[in-house]
Amino acid sequence: MMSVYIKKKYITTFSSFTKFEFSMQNFSNPSLALDEIPRHQNLELLQVNPGFKTIMLIERTILLLVLFSGFTIAVFYFHVTTKPLLIVGGYLLLGALLGVLLFTAGKAFSNMGYALRKHDLVFRKGWLFEKLHIIPLKKIQHCQVKRGPLERSFGLASLKIFTAGGAGADITLSGLMQTDAERLKDWLVITPGETLNPTPEADATAMG
């Protein structure tokens, strides 16, 4: 069962916001005070499946193995076997790179997370260069579930989310259980319009 964390404080503030009348005739647009606006900082992000960390580590190790192989072939092809310092230095450098990549993979995984709110999806990724993306659900054009060989072996899937006018996917949510990815895809594309409750009472009921 997919679970979504939404902070109590956020629910309260957003419910008070939906008290506005949504008809054009009576439409008013009063300004909100700073503390009335729902804050993304108050969200507890949901971590992706731990299996994805293993996938990240495997992918980075494969990348480094390719580089190791390339370097080894280059050493023999260009006949530099007589320069041991160069060879040792090259392997040490690649080893250090592997260490950095594996270390950053762990950090990036622990910093990765998402939260599904009633009206938007929040996604954070990256450790050194952190990126926090907020996509209102109504702006989503379509979604796509992608499963690579490694993801299939772990029973995971990635969900690509597209909005209007973008050249590629705006967000790729990796490390989801396949069933969750499928359900989330259906929910993001089909459900958002149906979840909008026009009255504060219905809204409060929906929020629990």
Next chain:
Amino acid sequence: MQQQWDKPRRPSPVIFLTGFVEAAKESVGYIFLAIVSTYFRKNSEGRDNNLIEKFSWLMVGSFAAVIILKFQKIFAWFFTLYWVESDKVVLKKGLLVKRQVELPFEKIQTIQLHQTMLHRLTNTCALTMDTAGSAKAEFVIEALNMDDARSLQQWVRSLQKDVPKQENLVVDPVAKPLLSLGVKDFIKLCISENHLKSLALIATFIFSKAYDYSDQLGFDFKGFLTNQSTGSAVSIWSISMLLSFALFIAIIFSSIRVILRFYDYRLRQSNLAFEMSWGLFTRHRKTTPFSKVEFITWWSSWIRRKMDLYLLRLHSLAESETVQAMHIQMPVTSKAMLAHITNIYMPAMPSESGIEPTGIQKAIFFRKIIIIAFPITIVAASVAWFYVQWHALWVLLWLFYFILSEYSFYRNYRIWITEDALQISRGIWGREQVVIYLPKIVSVTLRTTPFQRKNGYANLELHLPGKIWVIPYLKKEQADYWADYITLKIEYDELKN
């Protein structure tokens, strides 16, 4: 009227001619190369004297090659059909690979008519329809009778549910244009063009062609350049003469570009759309419903600001940022006219609302100097030292320019956010203004580097269809607040609708 369009129809027979002209245009470079390599080269070696006969055979051969290679384009009439169904417009084309394009009415963003000289002589036009889906127009018919094209354009617009009634979009063709360009405006546009850019374009073209043809012509262009640069005496007089000549050529070239681009420019306005037409040889005609404009920008260089001249762009969902031909760009010749046009998208400009603008943090200026300017200066000066010794210090001039321009960028960057809109003013010497109606934003992103996290800064990215606007180095709390507020406005607007 439905009867007219629901049966498959072929384009105008003029498509034979347009196809051939297009094919010839694509092939002209290769034909010229073939002529140069087989005709001039052998002639210079004195092996072939029957020049006229050879030339005519070459032309016939090239003509046949164009027809064979571009068969599909030239004979498109046989393989192109289009019709309108109850909810979409359909185009079927292709000889070997059959392609059927179906555009649902609600996805069509712009419908444009283009007229080349050939189209104008034959009272036809090319018709294109864009959606938000790709950088290129998906629906293109190269030649269509002008009346048919106008009728189809209006018919499709009238069937679009989200576009208001057809009569609101139709512009009275005899009504006085809202904006047209006089001789004085042309002179202002020509003078204030970017002549350095023109010069760079000319130089790139000449150099690339000279290198391409130097082998065929048996002329050593590289050697010629080296001899000229080392052999001739360099004096201030000769350099200034050369620069003056280059500037003169660049001004002529810029003026030709301006005239070709904005000849007979007319902007008309209906209740719900702008219609623009322009161009000397290729005549363009675009109708842009106001509701399809995503955001607006206008730009003026330092000299154009003094002349009260602006280039306004209406960014729509269909256009690609990289394909300039798709841009809806208009020269506006006064601040009053600019206010009149922008008023349709945004009745009250955030910058004129009386609120204080927010700037970006000074750290961006220092970071750029430390990360970009200093390393480049040190490397460039070190390399230059080996060749020109003390003259390597000239590199410092670039450093000075960089510091000055980046400081100017930091100082000039201003953001205003009102209840519904955001305006950015930025630029180094010139100014670019960006106005975005907040609900048009698709999503927001906050980006931070370790340095920014440590010092409490963040970059705020506003994702709009086809474009991402980055507001760099805001205070973190400010960026967080704006991200939340903009998200709220987008969601609020969606709920409202």
